[in-house]
């Protein structure tokens with residue numbers, strides 16, 4: 001009996017932290033980042049100089065006023081070129097096990113070449129970028145100060161990635177609840193969280209980022225793509241990386257952190273509201289027709305995942 005009680009206590013309350021043992025952990029702010037690198041990276045992230053014709057910056061698509069995304073169904077890049085995928089948030093992206101919808105980049109370092117060189121994104125080359133930064137006296141001075149060197153591929157990459165690692169969004173209502181402030185969530189939000197767990201959303205959207213740690217097929221319980229007129233390459237998901245039939249329509253499960261700020265949803269931006277997205281998830285990922293009440297409560301819970309927006313704009 002005593003043992004059982006100790007076990008129960010151990011399961012639900014970790015004595016070291018006082019944090020209830022829930023399947024999701026709160027966001028923590030990284031403390032090991034060099035602030036001068038973070039600030040140089042912030043400047044680069046906001047500077048259109050990184051694009052071929054100086055027209056578009058990382059922040060054009062990853063806007064901090066839009067939850068680190070762009071509010072569009074599909075991203076629009078240089079010369080107004082349309083991409084085939086929706087822009088995910090850069091917030092908390094350091095927590096993802098891989099980067100991109102199809103997980104083709106193992107790290108943020110590796111991810112960076114995607115947007116810099118993408119013909120429909122910034123369409124630039126390292127040679128152009130390095131040349132332009134080396135001709136800019138302010139950048140020359142800053143790189144000298146921070147890296148004791150001229151701008152080069154390594155230090156430019158390091159600065160931008162260090163900035164990206166700083167983009168944590170702590171202190172959402174839900175995280176405060178996890179840290180023991182039971183009333184940070186109201187009754188409906190707590191009930192929404194309970195249903196999120198009970199229905200099994202948590203099987204895929206889990207861990208500190210409430211997603212971002214596994215691949216799953218979109219349409220486990222029914223083919224959501226079958227009634228589409230046209231499939232894009234983007235719809236194939238991880239298949240584009242592995243060419244395996246079983247990876248068709250398989251995507252990195254997206255993080256649900258700050259999801260209230262990043263509509264529209266899904267890899268193709270096809271759901272315009274949280275409620276739409278939750279309904280589709282119920283049907284195609286869990287094989288359930290969620291009631292209007294379920295959808296409302298779960299959506300309320302999802303809106304409690306909005307954390308503090310990190311500092312964004314350098315200019």
Ligand code: HEC
Nearest residue numbers: 057058061075076077085086087088093099100101115121
């Ligand atoms: C034209 C809009 C656009 C620009 C400019 C852009 N991105 Fe993105 N970003 C996207 C899209 C779209 C994706 C998803 C692409 C994919 O999955 O293939 C993405 C994905 C990412 C991801 C992965 C997030 C995740 O959860 O997988 C990171 C990190 C990122 N971008 C950082 C950057 C940085 C840094 C820059 C500037 C060098 C940048 N982006 C410029 C649109 C853009």
Ligand code: HEC
Nearest residue numbers: 200201204216218251253254265266267277278281282285
């Ligand atoms: C079997 C795994 C799985 C389950 C279960 C699951 N999801 Fe998802 N979820 C995904 C995948 C994969 C995507 C990305 C789909 C896409 O865009 O192609 C996604 C996307 C989402 C999105 C859109 C996020 C964005 O930024 O675009 C929301 C919101 C969401 N899920 C909520 C839920 C809720 C609520 C439940 C439970 C009712 C749930 N999910 C159950 C795998 C799952």
